[in-house]
Amino acid sequence: MDTLQSQMQTLKTRASVCTDCELAETRANVVFGSGDVMTKLVLVAEGPSAADNHTTLPFSGPTGNLLDEVLTANDLTRNDIWLTNIIKCRAASSKGGRLKNRPPKASEIKACAKWLDGELTLVQPSVILCMGAPAAKVLIRRSFRITEERGIWFTDTQYAPYAMATFNPAYVLRQTGEDFTAMRQVLVDDIADAVRKLQQADEIPRLTLF
């Protein structure tokens, strides 16, 4: 029987040649999820950045550096989690001969859902932390509002017993001064909360033994 790693590699290989939406025309590379397939903690953001589009890794460049910092503050690295996006190709439009980032269209998110579904079905996380509203709208609920519902745990979602949303590090990076410091701390604290929830989820099967 195939190992989990080889099943994920097969999924990645299939996704790497996907042309199921128009983003295939402007991408340099498909950016599949990365990390530990055996983890129970999955972080999901909106989509690949311009840097990711070239490195093929999610959260590369300055945003990835910030993510690494807030993971390190919780004694984690990206090798301890599964890190992915709701779409696997950079969403960009050509303007004046140059590609400019834009939000993904609903049709693109729908076309790409099979890859995210494949990843989450293989990993079977206990905890999903959505980074930003677009991921939360897909994985928690369509009406999700980050300003009102960040930090709230949801237990009625499709892929994990616990799901919550925090800010996207890319958004935090656009803040300055005290706002940046405060939002960076929110990221650190929300990841700490996710780790606590993971430990709680881990205890449930053991508690039911007695």
Ligand code: SF4
């Ligand atoms: S965004 Fe997803 S569905 Fe669209 S081409 Fe890329 S991998 Fe395929």
